[in-house]
Amino acid sequence: MSERIYKQQHELGKLIERYSGQDGVHPTAIPSLFFIRESIVTEPIYRVNQPSFCIIVQGEKEVFLAQERFRYGPSNYIVASVDLPVTGQVIKASADAPYLSLKLEFTPSQILEVLSDSEIRVGPKKNAKRAMFVSEVESSLLDAVVKLACLLDNPKDIPVLAPLFTKEILYRVLQGPHGDALEQMAIEGSYAYRIRDVIEYIINNYDRSFRIEELAERANMSVPSLHRHFKEITAMSPIQFQKQLRLQEARRLLxxxxxxxxxxxxxxxxxxxxxxxREYSRMFGFPPREDINRLRKKYDQRINS
Structure with a gap:
């Protein structure tokens, strides 16, 4: 890690500490920008990850997309280019050196705007790629992230400058080695664009039954093509995707x-x-009642410690 990157991360870490104060996920005055702080190794957290860019300045985290593992720390960043049901766990954190990270959510229209204003060449018929990737952080990208976060010290500048710095961050990611996995979600007519529409449909209708032919017709694909591209993007089949959504929501309700x-x-x-x-136990490791009692007990212990 270069000395410049180390200094940028140190500055970002101080900002996150100052605007967090305690463990948890903290919204900021900049829409779609969040700071995360954890002083202990966490339980696995199951959630639907919205399209986002995340960077760690201290500690380490592990994210599972189906059976695929993404581990990253201060030398990397992770991007999810579409809504994905994932499992995340902070695996390196302590009271002396808490886990500190930043998350920036974005939309396909923001990606399209960057592509329209740049000379990045796009290919609408490229094969679909995994919608989550880890890349090595670069100083130019970190510079844009630091500029965005520093706006919190000058709130009056946020309305004008935050969109510009966000655009710069997305531009740097698009220029990176996995940029095409991000651009594919914004290009109308691409395989990934059509799969994104199917993903949104499943998320909005996770509690009802559907036929795979219905989804294929929605994507204007054959059933085998839908299966192939859906699995390439999400690492799971449409039915497995729906099952994860159902079980995550069930746990939240319980x-x-x-x-x-x-x-x-x-x-x-x-x-x-x-x-x-049966499926709840397979996903979370315990039957529903036992799992919920266990989680509540852990929460009470943490609150009272």
Whole structure:
């Protein structure tokens, strides 16, 4: 790691500490910019990751997309170019050296704007690529990230400059070795663009049954082509994707409401409570009731420690 990158990360780390103060995910005055701080190794967190750019300045994290593992730290950044159900866990953090990271969410229209204003060549018929990737951080990219974060010290500049610095960050990522995996989501007519539409449909209708032919027709693809491109982008089949969404939402409902597993199973689209319990145990490692009691106990211990 170069001395310049080390200094940029040090400056960014001080900003994250100053605007975080305590563990957790912290929104900032800049729309779509979040700071994350954790002083302990965390439990695996299951969530739908929105299109985003994430960079770590201290600590390490592991993200699983289906069975694929992405591990990254201060020398890397990670990008998700479409909504993806993932499992994330901070694997290196302590009270003396907390995990510190920054997340910037973005939209396909922002990517398209950068592509329109630049000379980056795009190919609408390129084969679809995985919608999540880790790349090595470069000083020019970090410079844009630091400039964006420093706007928090000058709030009056945010409306004008934040969009410009965000655009610069996305431009640097598009210029990087995995830029085509990001650009594919914004190019109308591309395989990835059509799969993105299917992903949005599944997310909005995760609790209802659908036929794979229905999804293929929506994407204007054959069934084999849909399967191939969907799996290339998300690392899972449409049915596996839907299952992850259902189980994540079920866990959230069980944690936030006083309700039983059978009721939640029906609410997220399962017809059989026993099947729900089996698949829940397979994904989270414990049956629903045991898992929720375990999580609540861990939360109480952390609050009271």
């Amino acid at each position: 944690l936030s409401e006083s309700t039983d597993a059978a009721d939640v199973a029906f609410r997220v689209g399962y017809e059989s409570p026993s099947q729900f319990s």
